[in-house]
Amino acid sequence: MTNISTTNGKEAAYHGVPAEDLYGYAQAIKIGNTIHVAGQLSHDDKGTMVAPATLDVFGKPVEFSMMEEQMRVTYANAAKILGKFGATLDHVVEETLYVLDVDEAFAVAGKVRKEAYATARPQCASNLIGVSRLAFPEQLIEIVFKAILPPD
Numbered sequence: 001m002t003n004i005s006t007t008n009g010k011e012a013a014y015h016g017v018p019a020e021d022l023y024g025y026a027q028a029i030k031i032g033n034t035i036h037v038a039g040q041l042s043h044d045d046k047g048t049m050v051a052p053a054t055l056d057v058f059g060k061p062v063e064f065s066m067m068e069e070q071m072r073v074t075y076a077n078a079a080k081i082l083g084k085f086g087a088t089l090d091h092v093v094e095e096t097l098y099v100l101d102v103d104e105a106f107a108v109a110g111k112v113r114k115e116a117y118a119t120a121r122p123q124c125a126s127n128l129i130g131v132s133r134l135a136f137p138e139q140l141i142e143i144v145f146k147a148i149l150p151p152d
Helices: 018-024 067-083 102-117
Strands: 004-007 010-013 028-031 034-040 092-099 125-130 141-148
Touching: 034 067, 067 092, 067 102, 067 141, 092 102, 102 125
Parallel strands: 092 125
Antiparallel strands: 004 010, 010 028, 028 034, 034 141, 092 141
8 A cells, every 4th residue: 555645635644564454544644734643553664563562371461661662663653654744743733642551651751752752841732541452462552643734
């Protein structure tokens, strides 16, 4: 599948990972000046999880020390998908972090977010929400973004 497609006035962007075809979704949709970015996670260019959590015999994460690395890669993937529309993380107006361990995420989020946005106080609304499960068992975090480009 191509990395950008246009249908019904919507532009869709893709990373080109297998889950996009298996599940049937776009990583981001641009309508006008607004970009809606689907939940990003820590995968490489082939869709393989980066810094996967160790699982117990029931398939549940047993430790959360990989949260920081997963978060860092997730922001990098968001930056890549935004770049397909000529946008950057500076255009993000809202983000929602879905995490399996709120305490671990909160402990590393300030540092990672400041690095990703390259500022001490990122100019976007941010939500941090604890959930019981994400799409992949080894996944500790997923981040959804909304970005707005300046008017043409």
